[in-house]
Amino acid sequence: MSRLTFRSGFHPQRVVWSEPNAVRSSFCSYCFAAIGEDDVPLMMWRPDGRAAQFCDECASKWITVAA
Numbered sequence: 522m523s524r525l526t527f528r529s530g531f532h533p534q535r536v537v538w539s540e541p542n543a544v545r546s547s548f549c550s551y552c553f554a555a556i557g558e559d560d561v562p563l564m565m566w567r568p569d570g571r572a573a574q575f576c577d578e579c580a581s582k583w584i585t586v587a588a
Contacts, residue, residue, distance in 0.1 A: 523588055524586070524587050525585070525587075526586075527583055527584060528584070528585055530583075531583045536550050536551055537551075537573070538567065538572065538573050539572045540571065541570030541571055542570060543572070549562070549574065549576035550573035550574050550575060551576075552576065552578070554576045554579075556574065556576055560576075560577070562575055562576060562577075563575045
C-alpha cells in the first residue's frame with residue numbers, strides 16, 4: 522500500500538484545517554492560492570472530520586508517494 526509523505530521543508534503548522542462538515546473552501550490550505558470550481562485538489566481529513574486541501578502546485582512541491 523502506498524503512503525503520502527511530506528518532503529523536507531514542509532511546515533505542517535502552516536496548514537489551515539477546516540471545521541468538521543464545513544463547505545469546501547476555494548483556497549489552498551497551505552499557500553492560499555485560489556482553487557477553481559472545476560479543479561480537483563488533493564484533500565486530506567483528520568479523524569475528527571477536519572479537512573485540508575492542497576492546490577496542484579503545493580501537492581507537487583510538498584507531497585510524495587512512498588511505497
